[in-house]
Every structure is written in C-alpha cells, then in structure tokens.
Amino acid sequence: MNEALLDADRGPREALGVKLRQLRKARGWTQEDLADRSAYSPTHISAIETGRKPPTLRLSRDLDRIFGLSEDTFERDFYNLRNGALLEGFAAYVKEEERAVEIRLFEIGLVPGLLQTPAYARALAEADVWRGLITEGQAEHRLTYLAKRQASLQRLRPPMMLVIMDESCLRHRVGSEGVMQEQFEALAAFAARPNAVLQVAPHALGQARPFNLPVYLLTMADGSQVGYAESQIQGQMEREPSRLLGIRAAYHHLMAEALSPSATVALITQARKGKL
16 A cells, blocks of 8 residues: 655644554554554555544554553544644644754743743643633643653753743733742743853833744754744744744844843842832
C-alpha cells in the first residue's frame, strides 16, 4: 500500500498520524499488520495516519494497549482532538522548542508559560474550566504538559532565553495576591539566570511596539530558525528564512526599545510591592 507523506506541523490530526506511523514502523509492521492487531481495516489505519480521519475512543485505547503506552497515550490525544486542550499547532512547536539552543519570545497579557509558577498556571487553567472552555481533565493535562515543557529546559546545556513581556503581563492579576507575589519572585529569579535576559516592553511604547500577538523565535544548533505565532484559535509555525527576516528585525527593534534588564527587575520589584 502506498503511504502518503506526512507533515506533523499541519495540525493535531496530522501530528497524531505521524506518531502512529512512527510507532508502527518502529516495530516493523505494515498497515495490514496493525489492522490485524486492532480489528480495523488497513484503509482505516491509513486514514488516521494521513490525518483524514481521527481515531475513535475505542481504537485509541486499543492502540495504547497494542503499543503498551502509559504516557503520551492515544486516549489523551483523542480527548485533545475532541475538546482542544492545546491550541492547534502548539504541540508541533513544542517539539522544536525542546531542540532549540536559543529561545526568543514576546508575550502580551499573561506571563509566558515557560516562566509561570504552578499556582499561576493552575489559576489560569481553573478559570478556563469555570468558563466551560476545557474540562477538569484537560486542565490537568495542560498543567502536566506545561510542567514537562518547563522541565525539558533544565538540561545540561539549557538554551539561551531572551524574553520580552508587555507591561500588561505584570499588571494582569491572576489568582490571589499570594499567587502574584510568588510569580513576581519567580520572574526576578529567572532574570538572574546566566542564560536568561528578561525585559519589559512598557506601555509608553504605544504604537511603536511591533507585535500585538505572542511571538516565538527559535534558533537550532545548526543555525536554522523557526518562528511561531498565535491567535486566539490557532498557532502557526514558519520556517521560511525570507519570511522570518521581518520578524527577527522587529524583535531586535523591540529589544532596543524595551526596558533594560536592570530596569525590568526594578519594575518587577515595584509590582511585588504593589506600587505599579
């Protein structure tokens, strides 16, 4: 049977299909072999691998049993596809983030996920549960996913991190006063790391701020770069160098206009003292 080329970056269905094909081929199985083990047709397996059809809950559990999965399960993927616990395109970005030697990011409104404390992240997740956007199970998955993402950066040679937060990230209250105090302390500790540069883009920049949405720029060991940007409903990666030129130039301009690292720490101290 001919097997179509797969692109995990296209979306969560495609990413699931890539995962299934990789697991199947690692065992030396054909689609017919997997079909025999799952009681589904080869055509059905092919449709899942190419992202044309999502797996049912029953098949997801069968696949977990067949491949002996207890973590990163197909059942979890099933619920993510059905309810969207993670923004479409984000999982593919995180795989690239794990390989990056340098991470540049700009965030607006909320402290960037990589810098969030567990309590801050939980307050955000619980708010989405309260609004009916995700289930409690999805909230727990989101928190576990974030914790693993943060832990992946604590490697022997951690990536250089250049982070610019809009001033709104400090002013936007999340959770209790204690949650915010702990978060401010965590930001100050992050700023002191040898592999980190933390800056705040002040409100005074006005229209000079080049970005109105979160932006991420990754640099890999071979010098290649990956860009990622989010809207409310979707995230999208960009690899084309010519298209990344403008994003890099705008980011460099923002670094020059943002508060210095020392001024940023001073502003965080003011926020912690309730003087913003």
